[in-house]
Amino acid sequence: MPTSPYPARRPAPTTPALRELVDRVQALIEERGWNWSDLGAHAGYSRKHAKSLATGRTLSAAGFKALDDAFGTSGDLLRLRDRAIAEREASLHGYTPEPPPGETQVVVRGAAPVPSTMEAGDPASPNPPREVSPTNRRDLLALIGSGVAAGGVMPILTPADRLLLLEGTARADSILPVVDAQIASCVSAYRTTTPAVLLGQIASAQSLIDGISAKLTLRPADHARLWHAATIAAGLRGWVHNNAGETASARISLAEAHKRADLLDDDQLIAWTRYMQAIVEDYAGNPKVAQRYAEDGLRHAHTGPSRALLLSDPVAGTRATLGDVDGVDRAVGESLDILHSLTPEEKGPIAGVIIDNIDTCHPANAATTATLAYARLGRPDRVRKTLTTVRPIIEAESAHQRPYMLLDEALAVSRSNDRDPHRIAGLTTQGLALALPFQAAHVGKRADAILRAVEPLNGHPAIGDLRDSASVWRKQQQPSLPA
Numbered sequence: 001m002p003t004s005p006y007p008a009r010r011p012a013p014t015t016p017a018l019r020e021l022v023d024r025v026q027a028l029i030e031e032r033g034w035n036w037s038d039l040g041a042h043a044g045y046s047r048k049h050a051k052s053l054a055t056g057r058t059l060s061a062a063g064f065k066a067l068d069d070a071f072g073t074s075g076d077l078l079r080l081r082d083r084a085i086a087e088r089e090a091s092l093h094g095y096t097p098e099p100p101p102g103e104t105q106v107v108v109r110g111a112a113p114v115p116s117t118m119e120a121g122d123p124a125s126p127n128p129p130r131e132v133s134p135t136n137r138r139d140l141l142a143l144i145g146s147g148v149a150a151g152g153v154m155p156i157l158t159p160a161d162r163l164l165l166l167e168g169t170a171r172a173d174s175i176l177p178v179v180d181a182q183i184a185s186c187v188s189a190y191r192t193t194t195p196a197v198l199l200g201q202i203a204s205a206q207s208l209i210d211g212i213s214a215k216l217t218l219r220p221a222d223h224a225r226l227w228h229a230a231t232i233a234a235g236l237r238g239w240v241h242n243n244a245g246e247t248a249s250a251r252i253s254l255a256e257a258h259k260r261a262d263l264l265d266d267d268q269l270i271a272w273t274r275y276m277q278a279i280v281e282d283y284a285g286n287p288k289v290a291q292r293y294a295e296d297g298l299r300h301a302h303t304g305p306s307r308a309l310l311l312s313d314p315v316a317g318t319r320a321t322l323g324d325v326d327g328v329d330r331a332v333g334e335s336l337d338i339l340h341s342l343t344p345e346e347k348g349p350i351a352g353v354i355i356d357n358i359d360t361c362h363p364a365n366a367a368t369t370a371t372l373a374y375a376r377l378g379r380p381d382r383v384r385k386t387l388t389t390v391r392p393i394i395e396a397e398s399a400h401q402r403p404y405m406l407l408d409e410a411l412a413v414s415r416s417n418d419r420d421p422h423r424i425a426g427l428t429t430q431g432l433a434l435a436l437p438f439q440a441a442h443v444g445k446r447a448d449a450i451l452r453a454v455e456p457l458n459g460h461p462a463i464g465d466l467r468d469s470a471s472v473w474r475k476q477q478q479p480s481l482p483a
Helices: 016-032 036-043 047-054 061-071 076-093 134-149 159-167 176-189 195-215 220-243 247-264 267-283 287-300 304-321 325-341 363-376 380-387 391-397 402-414 421-434 437-453 461-476
Strands: none
Touching (some): 016 047, 036 061, 061 076, 176 195, 176 220, 220 267, 220 437, 267 304, 267 437, 304 325, 421 461
């Protein structure tokens, strides 16, 4: 016997609306000559899930919206699905189901009757009333109370309607770990991957997050977890844009991250985003804006590692740019006091960077960020003093801190009253040679500052060699650095 090219039907469904729904989907499939795989491809689902939807085994709202999109049926299947669920629940619980939308009249406190699924329009308006979709009904929940109190006419949201809204709610236990793994992969790749490549990986993670948000209605706890992941992705994207020298893109992504963190009411995330925003503005030459971001971050980081890092880096750095020597000393001093009180767990690994988290702060990291502030002030003595206890640790264990340590000392000497061309050139050349891919923008900014500071020494052979070395290094960083 020849095999039919069309999907086989399941046994007859048990309610009239469900039978109508399955028959309608079957007819649409046969009209197009599709099989289950074709249906899945057009709806964006697997073959198995598409079959489950089409045969009525699965009645998710997102699934039937996808089928409506695939067939171009303008919401007809979703409305049939709503009726099928209402009939099923009525059958299970022994009550009479509501008639199809538009057939029941609802009167609220003596008002003129209107269909239960129609919005009452302005009587003076020439526009007809609009049909209320399940989504619109949800939006109207907040209005029902006020409408009834005012004697107005409002659609009635029945218990069955509420059940429909919850029916599509999903547990994301098997999905969110995939999101977390993608974010962790981006963080892990940060130290060894160029910004251009890493931005593509972050975009992939963000697409997954956006897809889950669009297709699934999640439990509140899962939704908060997904929102947290989206905040991390936006912050990471902004920081990598900054590393690539793309300030405008960095600002947009970090503004998104901060808004998400603020809506989550998460002090640690707010401090994290404010730290990055402050650094971006500092690098962009806007120290006063950077200072405002940093000080707002401090309001959310009352103590601990996050406060120590904010104080030693953006707070001290912006105060140095503004020429506030006492302000730098106060910020660095408070940061060091906090660091002395941290537990080993709070200090974390020396290899940690800001995109890992702001929950830990190793003394070596805080020291190297503080040295940049003193380097800007042209104080090589303070740079050396700040690095005294951590220099051996950095040289032995921290590959990513060594370039900064060398370049900051070179910058301090170049801005001091005792400019030694050989020392400046030697420190800068070593720092450039040790720079990692993700450090290209940060290292480039330091190198540019050093070269500007030594312009009066351009006639010296060591400075000439340094300029040549810096030019070669910059060419090697493409596409890590912008043109």
